Amino acid sequence: MQNKLPFTIDPIKSAQKRLDYIGYYPLQAVNRVDSPKSDIECSLSFYYDEQKLCIINIDAKLTLEQTCRRCFKPFVTEVHVTNKFSPVKSDAQAETLPEHYEPVLMNEFGEVDILALLEDEIILSLPIAPVHDSKHCEVSEADMVFGEIPTENEKTNPFAILVSLKNKG
Template identity: 30%
Template sequence: MKQRAFVPEKLDLAAFAHDGASLEGEWPAAAFERLAESGAPESPASQWPALRWSLRGELRQPKGGKAQTWLHVTAQAQVAQTCQRCLQPVQESLVVDRWIRFVETEAEAAELDADSDDDVLAMPRHLDARELIEDELLLALPLVPRHEVCPEPLPQPDADVPEAAEDERPNPFAALAALKRSGKA
């Protein structure tokens, strides 16, 4: 039997899972526009290492049920984001290792996704694995990127203002209290 050739950007997912096929490779990080937009401006995606990925299809036959189409997605990437403490670039390692079940319709996917811990998606006519991998990497980004220890000391707020100066500032509520006492407010 002739081995089918699968293209990750236009993947026939049903045939891929039926054959138990797998694909792997590397893509330049700059090819992922949305991921690149999340990066630090000082460190463009063209300077990031290549992104490694792999896909494996599987057809599972549960007892008493119809066959289920599954896809195992793994990806590793190094991205540079802006540290939220020091505002300098910080290297983040992203790792994706996810099984996704594919079903016939959007309605079935929504119903199963709500009732299950598994990730469930509707079966597309052709899956763009590059887009799916980018979606998974975006979900893996940290909410607040930051260094464990920032490379430069953080600026201290009002470090130049002596403590005595804070006491000399007039209290805005004192003026309001004086107006209330005088009966004007």
């Protein structure tokens, strides 16, 4: 059985000890993600890279319920996020990080709120318009509109009369 993970972790001490955590955050603790259906299963690795930067490697999964934007029926989907973070104390320090690391701010105690970080990553990975697979959606491809939009009947230009008056003069 997996262990509950701590909500905040000191990344510097964890990286010095090269700690790895495997566990979960309980469903009840997930507040900012809509309609979660499972705990957040997560593995965390803390280490120093070649540049002596503290790195947090995150790999997490969560099952949640979304509403299909084609048929407006609920469906269950799994979100999987992976990313590498480097803890920083200020925005200036964050700007000096290499591009392949995301900055994460430490609090006044030198700790990182891992659950908030995971919730942020999950929210960022969600699609703007979630939809079922075509074979599972109640709206068939025949019901979807594709191709050219029909043009409206040509309306006469209200200023066309002025052109004719100008040509007479």
